[in-house]
Amino acid sequence: MxxxxxxxxxxxxxxxxxxxxxxxxxxxxxxxxxxxxxxxxxxxxxxxxxxxxxxxxxxxxxxxxxxxxxxxxxxxxxxxxxxxxxxxxxxxxxxxxxxxxxxxxxxxxxxxxxxxxxxxxxxxxxxxxxxxxxxxxxxxxxxxxxxxxxxxxxxxxxxxxxxxxxxxEVNQEVTRMKDCMLSDINKDNWRDECRKVLFKTACRMARVDDELDRDDYLSTLHESAWKLLKERMHCNVNARLKHIKGRMLANGATKTQVSKLNRLDVLEQDDKLKSAYIGIVQEIAMKH
Structure with a gap:
């Protein structure tokens, strides 16, 4: 030159x-x-x-x-x-x-x-x-x-x-990483944030692979999250949910009130389980 x-x-x-x-x-x-x-x-x-x-x-x-x-x-x-x-x-x-x-x-x-x-x-x-x-x-x-x-x-x-x-591709990766990050400050919205992250991850997976649709991926991701939580925290969330429902009925709650409970309500009562679940959702999103 x-x-x-x-x-x-x-x-x-x-x-x-x-x-x-x-x-x-x-x-x-x-x-x-x-x-x-x-x-x-x-x-x-x-x-x-x-x-x-x-x-x-x-x-x-x-x-x-x-x-x-x-x-x-x-x-x-x-x-x-x-x-x-x-x-x-x-x-x-x-x-x-x-x-x-x-x-x-x-x-x-x-x-x-x-x-x-x-x-x-x-x-x-x-x-x-x-x-x-x-x-x-x-x-x-x-x-x-x-x-x-x-x-x-x-x-x-x-x-x-x-x-x-x-x-x-770089911009999409940055966006994906942002989607994976959940707020450590606003604990009130952790349920919605987790749902949104798993939903966006399922949408992304469906675009890459046409064999399954978004709802199939979403269902699989949710079950994977609960399975990992059980393995890592040695906790049977379904058993805890059943126990909470029984206690509510015994205390006079209606069947309608009891039927509205789900596994996320179990996590709401245990900060360690809640934090572990949030981390697992982040991890799943990062891998996909």
């Missing part, structure tokens, strides 16, 4: 832009973020912000950051007046591939960007470079060149979609 040279200037769309070669390969042209800002009629800080916001989407064959690279690159930037008014900002230099990615990230409402990109690739990156190396006849027709451009854009689009899919 150290063999960058300024090889004069070239007229493009009524302005002169510096011709810079090297950095990614012998004789390969690159373009400055400062130049991109000029030809697209946007501020340099907007170009830099767009690059910095998507820095992980650029590979080592897409982008050079002079001010975080070697001393020779920093000197190159300074000697050739490639730094804007803010001397502390990064100086980004992009290959054709990197520039194409950057254009794909720009505001989609600006149709002019595609015309500018096609012209720059045609007049600066591709055809002029091929004329210099004697390879201009690789594209026998304009249609062939346009097909080549389209294929390159599709590659970039696919890469961006893959990056977006990976980011979406």
């Amino acid at each position: 150290k063999n960058l040279i300024v090889n004069g200037k070239q007229e493009f769309m009524g302005m002169e832009i510096p011709v810079i070669e090297g950095g990614f390969g012998e004789g390969q042209k690159v373009v400055l973020a400062k130049t991109i800002a000029s030809i697209h009629n946007i501020e340099l800080k907007e170009v830099n912000r767009l690059i910095n916001r998507n820095i992980d989407r650029f590979s080592k064959n897409d982008l050079i950051d002079c001010l975080s690279a070697s001393e020779s690159l920093r000197s190159f930037a300074k000697e050739n007046d490639l730094i804007g008014s803010n001397r502390t900002q990064n100086v980004f230099i992009l290959s054709q591939r990197g520039y194409t990615k950057l254009v794909a990230m720009m505001d989609n409402s600006n149709d002019k960007k595609w015309e500018v990109m096609n012209n720059l690739i045609d007049e600066y990156f591709t055809l002029r470079a091929k004329e210099k190396s004697g390879q201009a006849n690789n594209f026998k027709t304009t249609e062939e060149f346009l097909i080549y451009q389209l294929q390159e854009q599709l590659k970039v689009k696919k890469e961006l979609q893959e990056q977006g899919a990976k980011l979406n």
Whole structure:
């Protein structure tokens, strides 16, 4: 990346832009973020912000950051007046591939960007470079060149979609982890929170595997939670529930009142069992 040279200037769309070669390969042209800002009629800080916001989407064959690279690159930037008014900002230099990615990230409402990109690739990156190396006849027709451009854009689009899919997976994982976490402060809503976590887990499992529907998974998760509670706490919740119901009847409660009791009511009367159950629900959600 150290063999960058300024090889004069070239007229493009009524302005002169510096011709810079090297950095990614012998004789390969690159373009400055400062130049991109000029030809697209946007501020340099907007170009830099767009690059910095998507820095992980650029590979080592897409982008050079002079001010975080070697001393020779920093000197190159300074000697050739490639730094804007803010001397502390990064100086980004992009290959054709990197520039194409950057254009794909720009505001989609600006149709002019595609015309500018096609012209720059045609007049600066591709055809002029091929004329210099004697390879201009690789594209026998304009249609062939346009097909080549389209294929390159599709590659970039696919890469961006893959990056977006990976980011979406991370966001879903973060959301799942948040769903698994129950409040340690608000003990009044522990029943509803546990139900919600198990319900969301069942929905997630049903989307992944179509063999069973959500209700089947939900039933399985509930039974797994009670089974684990029995094994870890050595407690028969069903037996406790039966004992509580018998005691209520003996104390004059109606059958309707007694029938409304369930296993969660048993946990309500025992903080250790309640805490253990909440932990088990979290654990189940994290595993699925």
